Amino acid sequence: GENVEQHPSTLSVQEGDSAVIKCTYSDSASNYFPWYKQELGKRPQLIIDIRSNVGEKKDQRIAVTLNKTAKHFSLHITETQPEDSAVYFCAGGFQKLVFGTGTRLLVSP
Amino acid sequence: GAVVSQHPSWVICKSGTSVKIECRSLDFQATTMFWYRQFPKQSLMLMATSNEGSKATYEQGVEKDKFLINHASLTLSTLTVTSAHPEDSSFYICSAPGLAPYEQYFGPGTRLTVT
Numbered sequence: 001g002e003n004v005e006q007h008p009s010t011l012s013v014q015e016g017d018s019a020v021i022k023c024t025y026s027d028s029a030s031n032y033f034p035w036y037k038q039e040l041g042k043r044p045q046l047i048i049d050i051r052s053n054v055g056e057k058k059d060q061r062i063a064v065t066l067n068k069t070a071k072h073f074s075l076h077i078t079e080t081q082p083e084d085s086a087v088y089f090c091a092g093g094f095q096k097l098v099f100g101t102g103t104r105l106l107v108s109p
Numbered sequence: 110g111a112v113v114s115q116h117p118s119w120v121i122c123k124s125g126t127s128v129k130i131e132c133r134s135l136d137f138q139a140t141t142m143f144w145y146r147q148f149p150k151q152s153l154m155l156m157a158t159s160n161e162g163s164k165a166t167y168e169q170g171v172e173k174d175k176f177l178i179n180h181a182s183l184t185l186s187t188l189t190v191t192s193a194h195p196e197d198s199s200f201y202i203c204s205a206p207g208l209a210p211y212e213q214y215f216g217p218g219t220r221l222t223v224t
Contacts, residue, residue: 041200043215109152
């Protein structure tokens with residue numbers, strides 16, 4: 001089955017800096033890679049996703065890149081703001097999703 | 110947009126009792142729903158896939174006799190935690206596939222505390 005690894009587990013940045021979170025996956029059949037932001041006690045919120053036929057996708061300050069050959073994908077957040085502080089999960093799969101272990105992002109003013 | 114609700118949002122029960130959690134798709138039909146469990150400061154782990162009109166598919170290591178899943182209609186799936194123990198205390202989240210390929214819509218979650 002699919003296995004998704006995520007790092008770093010924690011990431012502290014200053015407001016305005018960029019943040020990068022990386023994930024690797026094992027199953028070459030996986031073709032959907034979403035990223036979720038989760039605040040304490042809340043449901044995961046989809047912030048961006050990418051499908052296997054695309055190498056990069058951007059939405060304002062957030063971008064995701066996918067390298068199918070190397071089986072890794074990354075989340076890039078530019079101009080970070082304190083409200084970006086949360087736990088971020090990557091996920092991968094075909095019909096069902098396997099989640100990464102999460103990254104706790106702390107953006108300091 | 111697609112909305113998934115869960116009920117209750119939180120529940121406290123005594124050890125040995127059973128608890129039922131409902132997951133509803135409010136404005137769309139879902140022949141499939143997914144049940145996840147999330148322990149504090151951990152990731153979401155898929156427990157089972159609920160299929161309308163047929164048996165659920167459980168992930169490896171999940172006890173099907175302990176976590177009973179019923180998907181009796183196109184808008185409702187239920188998870189019953191039977192003979193709950195303190196180690197079953199967790200955040201249970203359901204999701205349903207939306208209209209866009211592969212996307213999932215998550216419910217708000219149910220926090221279960223077993224005393």
